[in-house]
Amino acid sequence: MNKQDSAADLGAIVKYEQYTWQEEIAHATTHGLGILLSVLGGVWLCVMAGNLRQTIGFTIYGLSSTLLYLASTLYHGLPHPNLKG
Incomplete structure (x- = not known):
């Protein structure tokens, strides 16, 4: 790949797949369960952690995964495609 190809790739338009409303409901529901x-x-x-270090690590992990699924649920729950970026 040369510099011209790289520059052309920067200007490429990225197309996002549009899901049906049934798929979006399924995504929002399953991610809400997440x-x-x-x-x-x-x-x-x-609760099962044996020491403070594990408790801190598990807390960070739990919060991170919860925020991940929260963001995904909100994204898939947005009704209008233009709101999704």
């Missing part, structure tokens, strides 16, 4: 499971799993890991 929020619940992340919270429950994070709490369970913290």
